[in-house]
Amino acid sequence: MRSLIVKLYEWLDLRFGIRESIVPLAQHPIPRGATWLYSFGSATMTLLLLQILTGILLAMTYVPSANEAYTSLEYLNYEQPLGWFLRAMHFYGSSGMVIMLLVHMTQVFLMGAYKYPREATWIVGVGLLVFTLGMAFTGQVLRWDQDAYWGVGVGAAIAGRTPGIGPQVVQLMLGGPTIAAETLSRFFAMHVFVLPGLLLTFLAVHLYLVVRQGVSTPPVPGKSAEQYDAEYHEEIKRGEPFYPDGVFRDMVTCALAVIVVVVLSAWVGPYGPNGPPDPTLIEADPRPDWPFLWVFALAALCPPSLEGPMLLGIVPLGITLLVLVPIIGGRGERSPRRRPLAVAVVLLVFTTLGVLSYLGATAPWSPDMTGWSADPTPVSLVKTLSPVELQGALVMQNKNCRNCHAIGGLGGHRGPDLDGVAVRLDHDELVRQVVQGGGDMPAYGRQLSSAEITTLVAFLERLRPDREAAARDAAIPETSAGSGGE
Amino acid sequence: MQRATRYRRSIRQLAAIVALGFFVGFAGCGRPNPADRPVRPRDVLEFDKLFAMNCAGCHGAGGTLGAAPPLADPLFLAIASKESLHDTISQGRSGTLMPAFAIEQGGTLTPEQINVLIDGIKQHWSAAPDHSLPPDLPAYAAAVDGPAGDALRGEQVFSRACANCHGEDGRGGENAGDIRASAFLALTSQQFLRRIVITGRPELGMPDYRRLQGPPDSTLSPQDIDDVVALLLAWRKQALSLAASERREADRSIAGQPEASDLPGSRHARID
Numbered sequence: 001m002r003s004l005i006v007k008l009y010e011w012l013d014l015r016f017g018i019r020e021s022i023v024p025l026a027q028h029p030i031p032r033g034a035t036w037l038y039s040f041g042s043a044t045m046t047l048l049l050l051q052i053l054t055g056i057l058l059a060m061t062y063v064p065s066a067n068e069a070y071t072s073l074e075y076l077n078y079e080q081p082l083g084w085f086l087r088a089m090h091f092y093g094s095s096g097m098v099i100m101l102l103v104h105m106t107q108v109f110l111m112g113a114y115k116y117p118r119e120a121t122w123i124v125g126v127g128l129l130v131f132t133l134g135m136a137f138t139g140q141v142l143r144w145d146q147d148a149y150w151g152v153g154v155g156a157a158i159a160g161r162t163p164g165i166g167p168q169v170v171q172l173m174l175g176g177p178t179i180a181a182e183t184l185s186r187f188f189a190m191h192v193f194v195l196p197g198l199l200l201t202f203l204a205v206h207l208y209l210v211v212r213q214g215v216s217t218p219p220v221p222g223k224s225a226e227q228y229d230a231e232y233h234e235e236i237k238r239g240e241p242f243y244p245d246g247v248f249r250d251m252v253t254c255a256l257a258v259i260v261v262v263v264l265s266a267w268v269g270p271y272g273p274n275g276p277p278d279p280t281l282i283e284a285d286p287r288p289d290w291p292f293l294w295v296f297a298l299a300a301l302c303p304p305s306l307e308g309p310m311l312l313g314i315v316p317l318g319i320t321l322l323v324l325v326p327i328i329g330g331r332g333e334r335s336p337r338r339r340p341l342a343v344a345v346v347l348l349v350f351t352t353l354g355v356l357s358y359l360g361a362t363a364p365w366s367p368d369m370t371g372w373s374a375d376p377t378p379v380s381l382v383k384t385l386s387p388v389e390l391q392g393a394l395v396m397q398n399k400n401c402r403n404c405h406a407i408g409g410l411g412g413h414r415g416p417d418l419d420g421v422a423v424r425l426d427h428d429e430l431v432r433q434v435v436q437g438g439g440d441m442p443a444y445g446r447q448l449s450s451a452e453i454t455t456l457v458a459f460l461e462r463l464r465p466d467r468e469a470a471a472r473d474a475a476i477p478e479t480s481a482g483s484g485g486e
Numbered sequence: 487m488q489r490a491t492r493y494r495r496s497i498r499q500l501a502a503i504v505a506l507g508f509f510v511g512f513a514g515c516g517r518p519n520p521a522d523r524p525v526r527p528r529d530v531l532e533f534d535k536l537f538a539m540n541c542a543g544c545h546g547a548g549g550t551l552g553a554a555p556p557l558a559d560p561l562f563l564a565i566a567s568k569e570s571l572h573d574t575i576s577q578g579r580s581g582t583l584m585p586a587f588a589i590e591q592g593g594t595l596t597p598e599q600i601n602v603l604i605d606g607i608k609q610h611w612s613a614a615p616d617h618s619l620p621p622d623l624p625a626y627a628a629a630v631d632g633p634a635g636d637a638l639r640g641e642q643v644f645s646r647a648c649a650n651c652h653g654e655d656g657r658g659g660e661n662a663g664d665i666r667a668s669a670f671l672a673l674t675s676q677q678f679l680r681r682i683v684i685t686g687r688p689e690l691g692m693p694d695y696r697r698l699q700g701p702p703d704s705t706l707s708p709q710d711i712d713d714v715v716a717l718l719l720a721w722r723k724q725a726l727s728l729a730a731s732e733r734r735e736a737d738r739s740i741a742g743q744p745e746a747s748d749l750p751g752s753r754h755a756r757i758d
Binding site: 275385 | 493496503504506515516517518520524527538539540541542543544546551552553583585658662663664665668669670672690729733
């Protein structure tokens with residue numbers, strides 16, 4: 001038996017040259033001091049392989065048609081044995097891949113590993129980032145729930161702003177002027193054929209470059225990229241072969257990444273599908289998946305005049321800047337200790353993305369469409385109100401004020417919370433604000449009767465903490481007794 | 487040799503983590519529960535959810551202690567028939583802030599959902615069988631063919647049964663607020679006033695028509711109820727006509743301004 005296997009191997013080796021290609025690859029020397037930090041790229045690649053595997057299995061059940069996509073996802077979730085687990089793996093695998101990719105990029109950037117002579121590796125890596133995010137976006141659309149529907153809507157609206165050829169771009173993206181059955185087919189083709197093909201091609205080039213250039217030496221302050229390159233061959237001689245230690249480190253990191261995905265999937269379960277993709281549901285509160293929350297926030301918070309340039313410009317600008325990184329800073333110091341600007345840029349970028357993502361996740365600018373009928377007036381307040389003020393509290397609900405204004409923490413947060421509004425505005429100001437609007441608030445004078453305004457303002461005047469004085473017009477001198485006048 | 491031992495140990499640790507992962511996996515606590523499926527708002531048929539989404543905002547989280555009159559009130563549920571609840575929910579109460587909820591009225595609830603709400607309200611909050619409500623309860627709606635209430639008699643009833651809290655003239659007293667304010671009366675209907683007179687707002691300290699805490703003679707008879715509601719309606723009429731004349735006055739003083747009331751579908755609002 002053993003001799004049979006050996007014979008078979010030799011037969012294959014003679015024809016394929018296994019030993020000639022694999023052994024040098026496994027034995028290729030890596031510099032001393034290569035640490036666990038060097039294994040994030042492999043972890044990203046492993047998660048990509050996991051995505052391909054789970055993606056193929058999902059595609060065996062998923063139906064890429066607008067009529068049946070949602071149903072087939074529910075079938076996976078509730079009917080097919082372990083279908084839910086598969087969906088969860090694909091979701092957390094995708095999130096993990098994006099995270100590992102960001103970690104890998106950050107590490108390469110901070111250690112200056114992208115510098116001479118490895119600039120091309122970085123630029124191809126930027127391509128990998130773009131395609132991975134493309135996969136994340138198109139994958140989110142295949143979930144074909146309300147998040148997907150509105151996500152495509154926003155994406156198409158952004159694409160439609162392209163100067164000159166906006167309508168054509170939307171046509172290409174959606175397969176028509178509006179989101180319809182063809183839209184899903186297009187995104188399916190992108191997600192399953194186009195992007196994976198590009199991703200794998202770029203990955204092959206990336207890996208070829210990594211092996212060809214060799215793994216970079218850990219940076220030391222005071223040494224330039226050129227010096228490293230000059231000494232690299234000497235350094236490598238004192239290095240060690242990739243197998244076994246380097247391979248072991250990579251494998252442990254990859255295994256941990258996969259384990260985290262498996263445990264999360266089993267523990268938390270699949271994500272979505274959320275509400276059905278029906279544009280008539282006004283209660284929908286769609287959110288993009290987390291890698292795009294920052295764009296969502298940016299779109300919401302941009303002043304209208306900047307929307308077009310910002311939304312259309314930020315992605316090409318970001319990609320251009322990333323491509324320019326090794327071209328501009330491809331020489332000189334590699335150690336982060338000598339590159340404060342690089343460290344500051346990393347901190348700034350991640351802080352910005354973090355804050356924007358947090359805002360996108362909480363989306364205080366979205367009205368709470370059921371606030372008016374679902375969020376009660378705080379009980380402690382109700383107990384103290386007069387008949388007029390009770391009617392005012394009802395006007396507050398009936399006219400949907402609660403959709404944008406919270407009281408006692410309940411309600412929308414598009415407008416200011418009203419818990420202390422009577423401390424800020426006096427009677428006349430409250431009336432004016434309700435009737436004429438102002439800031440982002442529409443004028444409600446035409447929607448309210450005189451009685452409704454009177455009761456509403458009476459109620460609003462009760463909204464202040466007991467200890468705080470009500471707002472008053474500073475132009476009118478206080479006349480009440482005990483107001484310490486001169 | 488040392489290296490081999492290290493590998494073996496690491497691999498054993500990893501295997502343990504994998505085994506744990508699989509254990510958690512097959513325990514399947516991440517398995518989605520079909521009960522958590524997203525449901526279209528029109529397909530929701532659980533009373534609790536429907537009430538929380540559509541009614542709690544005004545009537546309070548448990549059907550009581552909201553700004554609007556409580557639904558969790560056994561006396562109210564004893565006098566209000568399912569039909570009247572149905573009409574109120576589907577068509578709203580014109581003149582008040584109760585909106586119409588039926589889809590054909592521009593609302594969001596299907597007939598089925600409205601029935602779930604009515605059954606749920608009755609089932610959850612009606613009086614327990616052993617709870618003693620008097621057998622001869624006043625009618626929920628005023629009799630159409632019966633004798634109308636008399637506002638003059640209503641004044642006597644008011645001073646006997648209501649003035650103690652609401653003040654002799656209804657302008658508010660120590661324990662209760664102003665019920666003559668035109669803004670308040672303008673947003674009420676006859677049915678609303680009648681209901682409050684009968685059931686009170688027990689959760690806010692206003693007693694029902696039986697005045698259980700007061701002297702024995704303070705209970706309101708059906709005639710008393712009709713009369714005091716007539717008084718309130720007279721006040722309401724007064725307040726509304728006064729407001730209308732003030733508004734006309736104000737309109738005349740702003741010559742050349744386009745009339746908001748000329749616009750179709752707009753309710754004129756002016757602040758004096």
